[in-house]
Amino acid sequence: MARYKKQADGLFRTTISTRKYDASGKLITIPLYAHSSKELEEKVIETKAKLNMGMYSNDHNKTFGSYALHWYHTYPEKQIQSHKRYMTIIRNHLNGINDKRLSDITKSDIQLLINDATGHPDTQRMIKVTVNQILESAIEDGLLYKNVCKNIHIKASGHETKQRVLTEEEKAAIKRLKAEQKFTEMEVLYLDTLYVSGLRPEEALALTFGDVRNCVIDVNKALTWKGGKRIKEPKTKAGYRKIDVPDWYQKEVDAYRRTHNNTMYIFTGANGDVISCSTYKRFWKKLFQKINVALGGTETIRATDLTPYIFRHNYCSMLYYLHVDVKDAARLMGHSNINVTLQVYTHLDSLKSSTKEKISQIVI
Numbered sequence: 001m002a003r004y005k006k007q008a009d010g011l012f013r014t015t016i017s018t019r020k021y022d023a024s025g026k027l028i029t030i031p032l033y034a035h036s037s038k039e040l041e042e043k044v045i046e047t048k049a050k051l052n053m054g055m056y057s058n059d060h061n062k063t064f065g066s067y068a069l070h071w072y073h074t075y076p077e078k079q080i081q082s083h084k085r086y087m088t089i090i091r092n093h094l095n096g097i098n099d100k101r102l103s104d105i106t107k108s109d110i111q112l113l114i115n116d117a118t119g120h121p122d123t124q125r126m127i128k129v130t131v132n133q134i135l136e137s138a139i140e141d142g143l144l145y146k147n148v149c150k151n152i153h154i155k156a157s158g159h160e161t162k163q164r165v166l167t168e169e170e171k172a173a174i175k176r177l178k179a180e181q182k183f184t185e186m187e188v189l190y191l192d193t194l195y196v197s198g199l200r201p202e203e204a205l206a207l208t209f210g211d212v213r214n215c216v217i218d219v220n221k222a223l224t225w226k227g228g229k230r231i232k233e234p235k236t237k238a239g240y241r242k243i244d245v246p247d248w249y250q251k252e253v254d255a256y257r258r259t260h261n262n263t264m265y266i267f268t269g270a271n272g273d274v275i276s277c278s279t280y281k282r283f284w285k286k287l288f289q290k291i292n293v294a295l296g297g298t299e300t301i302r303a304t305d306l307t308p309y310i311f312r313h314n315y316c317s318m319l320y321y322l323h324v325d326v327k328d329a330a331r332l333m334g335h336s337n338i339n340v341t342l343q344v345y346t347h348l349d350s351l352k353s354s355t356k357e358k359i360s361q362i363v364i
Contacts, residue, residue, distance in 0.1 A: 004037045012040040016047050030058060050145060059143045064105055064134075065090075065098025071137045085169065085296065089130040093117060102138055107148045114154060121305060122167065124154050129296050129303045150300070165314040170304060173294035182294075187287045189256050190267060193217075194308055196245045198315025198333055201308040203239070205275055206231055207266045209257045215250045217243045219334065225277040238336040284308070316341065320348045 004012040015029040030047060034040035068090050075086075093116070097109050110131055117123040132149040139147060174191060177183055183191070193204050197217050206223040219241050224232050234240055253266070263272040269279045288306060289299065297303030312333075319329040330341040 004040050006037075011035065012037050014040060014044065016044060016051070018051060059102040059138070062102050062143060063098065064100050064102055065094070067102055067138055067143065068094065068098070068134050071134045075133070075137070085126055086130055089123075089126050093123065093127050094131070102143055105135070105148060107152065110149050110152055114152065121154065125302055125304065126296070128152055128154060129298075129301050132298070132301050133296070163313055164310060165317045166306075166310060167304075169295060170291065170306060173291050177290055177294055182290055183287070185256060185259070186267060187283075187290075189252060190283075190287070191311070192249055192252060193266075194311035195315065196249050197243045198312045198319075199243075200312065200334070201280075203234070203334075204308075205265075205267050205280065208264050209253070209266060210264075212245075212250065212253045212266070215245050215247055217245055219243065223274060229274055229276055231274065234334070236334075236336040238331070239334045241331055241334055243332055313344070316344050317348060320345050 004014055007013050011033045012035070013031070013033045015031050018028045018030060020028045032040060032043045032047060034043055072086055072090060093113060096113055096116075097105055100109065110128070113131070114124045114127050117127060128149065132147065135144060135147045135149050138144040178188060190204065193199060193207070194201075197204070199207075199217070199219065200222070202222040202224065203219055206221045207217070211218045211220065219234065219239065221231050222234055222239070224230060256266070260266075260268075260272075265272075265274055267275055269275045275283070288304075291306060292298075292303050295303035316329065316333055319332065324332070326341055326345050327338060329345070330338040333341055335341050
């Protein structure tokens with residue numbers, strides 16, 4: 001004989017006591033229903049197990065859309081740029097799940113939203129960041145017990161992420177972190193070096209204080225970790241070059257030198273020697289994570305795909321917008337083949353008629 005009886009509406013129903021009481025002293029119960037007695041029994045067992053583990057939650061029939069707006073208006077300490085980005089994502093990219101109950105949201109639902117933004121990796125990451133934070137907040141509010149966004153993956157987009165400039169949000173985040181002194185001195189100088197010179201990471205890491213004088217960077221070597229860390233010559237003759245830099249950057253390097261006058265290289269490991277591969281990876285990871293968090297990401301969710309090479313492409317784009325001749329730009333970039341630079345210039349030419357973005361003076 002079935003344990004549960006079919007009701008007039010054709011469903012099998014029961015309630016489970018949470019052994020908790022609301023503000024008025026009324027016992028809080030959990031209504032359960034299913035299409036068969038067996039299915040309902042499985043739900044009862046699962047619910048009781050969650051209660052015993054302190055994991056049970058009740059979404060009170062809230063839809064994802066209604067809770068998303070509640071989260072948006074109550075989420076603390078959002079920066080203006082992040083604030084705008086969250087609302088843009090909620091309004092324009094989460095419509096597919098806004099009418100679904102919180103507890104009915106699945107991993108597939110979120111993956112479909114991300115797939116709909118294919119070709120726009122920054123938007124895909126922001127969808128994941130936004131949904132993740134909303135669901136984490138719902139868990140803290142006792143409305144959910146599991147975040148189905150945790151294991152969502154965004155397909156890598158090949159070289160697309162490298163061939164882009166810094167976004168306005170990334171610039172604003174870096175500027176804000178500088179003002180709040182969240183970066184170390186070396187982190188600030190490294191970012192500024194990449195920004196004002198477009199150096200390859202291996203070229204920047206090989207710089208000595210003697211290479212930066214009178215507002216000129218003399219690029220004459222590179223760092224390699226193949227076969228152990230060592231300083232080598234640039235890959236090609238074009239790698240040897242001199243790059244003019246702003247006065248403020250020269251002053252920054254001079255000030256940094258006064259507090260690091262016992263080292264020859266600008267960017268060093270703990271021993272003051274050339275930085276090792278593992279130390280550099282930790283250095284960039286910490287630096288990246290600060291920017292990622294400032295953009296709304298977490299330790300496990302990326303809000304940006306920022307790499308040192310994006311600063312290099314950004315520099316090349318700045319040269320274009322500052323009307324630097326392509327031959328001079330190729331020399332400054334250290335391109336042995338002018339066609340590499342020309343590809344960037346041609347691409348920007350094709351966007352010139354539709355883009356409103358202009359590179360301002362070299363300051364971050």
